[in-house]
Amino acid sequence: MIKIGVLALQGAVAEHIRSIELAGAQGVVIKRTEQLQDIQGIIIPGGESTTIGKLMRTYGFIDALHQFSAENKPIFGTCAGLIVIAKEITGQPEAHLGLMDITVARNAFGRQRESFETDLPIKGIDEKVRAVFIRAPLIEKVGPNVEVLSTYNGQIVAAQQGHLLAASFHPELTDDYRLHRYFLDMVKARQA
Numbered sequence: 001m002i003k004i005g006v007l008a009l010q011g012a013v014a015e016h017i018r019s020i021e022l023a024g025a026q027g028v029v030i031k032r033t034e035q036l037q038d039i040q041g042i043i044i045p046g047g048e049s050t051t052i053g054k055l056m057r058t059y060g061f062i063d064a065l066h067q068f069s070a071e072n073k074p075i076f077g078t079c080a081g082l083i084v085i086a087k088e089i090t091g092q093p094e095a096h097l098g099l100m101d102i103t104v105a106r107n108a109f110g111r112q113r114e115s116f117e118t119d120l121p122i123k124g125i126d127e128k129v130r131a132v133f134i135r136a137p138l139i140e141k142v143g144p145n146v147e148v149l150s151t152y153n154g155q156i157v158a159a160q161q162g163h164l165l166a167a168s169f170h171p172e173l174t175d176d177y178r179l180h181r182y183f184l185d186m187v188k189a190r191q192a
């Protein structure tokens with residue numbers, strides 16, 4: 001069975017494990033870099049990107065995940081996780097992992113809309129997906145190799161670049177696990 005890790009330094013871990021298991025893979029809670037050997041893909045959850053980034057530096061995950069990505073193993077960043085994998089963060093001098101060719105704006109939906117839910121059309125998924133946004137980031141700019149998978153009011157909220165997948169919202173907070181299945185399919189496509 002395919003094993004997919006969820007980076008468990010801070011943030012929404014248990015919910016992602018549940019969704020990935022509903023999608024048909026084994027979910028693994030990742031707390032140490034050595035564990036990356038045993039998994040075929042990893043999810044970086046929502047939470048607080050500054051905190052996750054700091055803990056990643058402390059525990060050696062920056063180099064370890066650069067290596068993981070260089071082996072073409074899929075990485076899925078949701079909400080804060082999207083910020084963590086982005087090459088550029090507007091208004092911040094430094095990125096965290098800096099893997100995906102996107103520029104992101106943190107907390108981009110303003111005060112009244114800090115948290116909301118909506119049904120989003122996502123490329124590659126048949127019917128709309130229920131999306132929960134919580135102090136969500138937006139993708140302001142994408143590089144030439146990035147495919148936009150979803151927009152909300154004309155703004156980019158999901159994208160893919162090869163083995164990298166990013167969503168502004170929290171797909172783990174609903175019973176709809178189709179985006180996790182989409183990620184699992186990306187992982188499967190890179191096996192064998």
Ligand SMILES: NC(=O)CC[C@H](N)C(=O)O
Nearest residue numbers: 046047048049079080135
């Ligand atoms: N729900 C979330 O992951 C919020 C992300 C958070 N606002 C950040 O900037 O890191």
